[in-house]
Amino acid sequence: MAQDPSLPDPALVVLVGASGAGKSTWAQARFRSAEIVSSDDLRGVVGSGRHDLDASGDAFALLDLIVAGRVRRGLTTVVDTLGLDVVRRREWLDLARAHGLPAVAVGFETPPALCRSRNAARDRPVPARVLTEQLRAFRGLALDAEGWDRVATVTTDEPAAAPVPQGPQTRSPRPRSGLDVVLQVSRFPWGEDPAAWLTGVARAADEAGFAGLALMDHLIQVPQVGTAWEPIPEPWVTLGLLAGLDTGLRLGTLVSPVTFRPPGITAKTVATLDVISGGRAFCGVGAGWWEREHLAFGLPFPPPAERLDLLETAIETMRALWATGTRPYDGQRVVLPETTCYPRPVHDVPVLVGGAGERRTLRIAARLADGCNVPVDVVEEKAAVLRRHCEEAGRDPAEVAVTVLDLPVVGRDRDDVWERVERLRGRTAAATYARRHHAGTPPQHRDRYRVLEERGVHTVFAALPDLGRPEDLLDVAAMLP
Numbered sequence: 517m518a519q520d521p522s523l524p525d526p527a528l529v530v531l532v533g534a535s536g537a538g539k540s541t542w543a544q545a546r547f548r549s550a551e552i553v554s555s556d557d558l559r560g561v562v563g564s565g566r567h568d569l570d571a572s573g574d575a576f577a578l579l580d581l582i583v584a585g586r587v588r589r590g591l592t593t594v595v596d597t598l599g600l601d602v603v604r605r606r607e608w609l610d611l612a613r614a615h616g617l618p619a620v621a622v623g624f625e626t627p628p629a630l631c632r633s634r635n636a637a638r639d640r641p642v643p644a645r646v647l648t649e650q651l652r653a654f655r656g657l658a659l660d661a662e663g664w665d666r667v668a669t670v671t672t673d674e675p676a677a678a679p680v681p682q683g684p685q686t687r688s689p690r691p692r693s694g695l696d697v698v699l700q701v702s703r704f705p706w707g708e709d710p711a712a713w714l715t716g717v718a719r720a721a722d723e724a725g726f727a728g729l730a731l732m733d734h735l736i737q738v739p740q741v742g743t744a745w746e747p748i749p750e751p752w753v754t755l756g757l758l759a760g761l762d763t764g765l766r767l768g769t770l771v772s773p774v775t776f777r778p779p780g781i782t783a784k785t786v787a788t789l790d791v792i793s794g795g796r797a798f799c800g801v802g803a804g805w806w807e808r809e810h811l812a813f814g815l816p817f818p819p820p821a822e823r824l825d826l827l828e829t830a831i832e833t834m835r836a837l838w839a840t841g842t843r844p845y846d847g848q849r850v851v852l853p854e855t856t857c858y859p860r861p862v863h864d865v866p867v868l869v870g871g872a873g874e875r876r877t878l879r880i881a882a883r884l885a886d887g888c889n890v891p892v893d894v895v896e897e898k899a900a901v902l903r904r905h906c907e908e909a910g911r912d913p914a915e916v917a918v919t920v921l922d923l924p925v926v927g928r929d930r931d932d933v934w935e936r937v938e939r940l941r942g943r944t945a946a947a948t949y950a951r952r953h954h955a956g957t958p959p960q961h962r963d964r965y966r967v968l969e970e971r972g973v974h975t976v977f978a979a980l981p982d983l984g985r986p987e988d989l990l991d992v993a994a995m996l997p
């Protein structure tokens with residue numbers, strides 16, 4: 517692309533500005549990639565990735581070497597770093613002088629709020645206080661007084677707004693074909709417009725060919741997924757929004773702790789969702805495990821045995837209220853004077869038990885549920901135990917579907933897969949993270965899902981750890997069998 521005609525060429529161009537100010541974007545739109553020497557890129561060369569701060573020393577040593585080599589040859593060189601270090605700026609300026617190359621400083625006067633919002637939208641944002649410090653340091657600069665041949669300033673415009681959703685309609689559920697893959701949404705990077713993001717995700721999931729959309733049911737974001745201050749919406753309200761869209765997605769939770777709501781209320785909620793979605797609801801239930809969210813919301817958190825009792829009670833109550841008629845119910849754990857629950861669900865709502873406890877959870881699933889959700893890596897052991905419990909309970913194992921939760925990292929190609937692993941791994945070693953998340957391309961996941969299907973798995977709940985923009989779902993469509 518063309519360089520800014522007002523800048524000398526060749527020249528040494530030093531970018532100066534806070535993270536998210538748009539330095540790299542500006543440079544990439546104006547210079548050839550070989551002309552841009554970026555400390556982030558060089559971290560990715562000598563370190564494990566662009567954000568490997570431990571590799572900064574080596575990256576800057578390389579950067580100095582490259583900049584010196586190019587400037588000595590009189591080649592245009594753009595130094596893409598924060599540029600906030602006065603000693604480094606002085607050295608680059610002296611270098612240009614020594615080789616008779618014009619030296620230009622480009623200051624990015626991007627509004628702090630825009631830097632912050634861009635930073636927050638990134639995969640690996642810099643901590644807020646670090647950014648504040650950068651912005652402060654930038655404000656304190658007097659580039660004009662440093663002796664540059666030219667000082668340019670860049671101010672940046674806001675990017676375009678998010679697309680507007682269309683009006684709602686509803687459709688019948690997508691028919692089953694072999695293995696179903698349901699999108700499990702566990703993080704909500706919904707930016708300024710939560711409803712647009714949620715409906716965008718649902719529409720894209722439908723278009724990509726997912727069989728359904730499942731939500732976690734937690735009151736605080738769980739540490740396995742994100743930070744406690746990330747938004748995690750109430751799932752049934754959220755599913756109500758999605759039920760009104762023209763998709764064939766099955767909609768439900770994976771899973772609702774029975775400690776959150778009295779089971780009669782869940783029965784009412786799920787029946788309502790089933791009616792407004794045209795028979796697309798499912799209901800995942802579990803015993804609950806996270807004490808913190810219970811305490812924080814003023815909910816009792818009884819010991820495990822009692823919670824498992826509640827799980828049995830909950831399934832029995834829901835089934836009683838969903839059954840036809842309004843007669844009194846006198847069951848194993850539950851007695852109700854009447855079962856008047858209108859609207860009734862319009863189809864047999866599948867009840868899925870989440871959890872892999874072999875002694876009780878799987879037994880409850882075998883006796884009372886339509887499916888049992890277990891972690892993907894232990895599916896064979898757990899399915900065998902579930903079958904045994906079914907036989908003991910006198911139930912055909914085929915009536916209890918085995919479903920799995922999978923957390924696949926999906927990338928377009930080898931490079932993209934690795935980039936995602938590097939971005940997501942946190943402090944986990946890259947190889948370990950990649951293995952745990954079966955990191956691979958869509959065809960590799962599809963092959964893995966075919967194997968699961970052959971082993972009798974009915975549904976995969978796929979939670980993409982880095983689901984960001986709704987349209988990204990179209991890129992993973994090829995993983996669906």
Ligand code: CTP
Nearest residue numbers: 534535536537538539540541542634672673675
């Ligand atoms: N961006 C944008 N519109 C612009 C400039 C940047 O939307 N006019 C976006 C980019 O797409 C990117 C983010 O803002 O997602 C930050 O831009 P970048 O150029 O990467 O910022 P840098 O200043 O280079 O940040 P850093 O120092 O952290 O690399």
Ligand code: MG
Nearest residue numbers: 539540541556
């Ligand atoms: Mg940059």
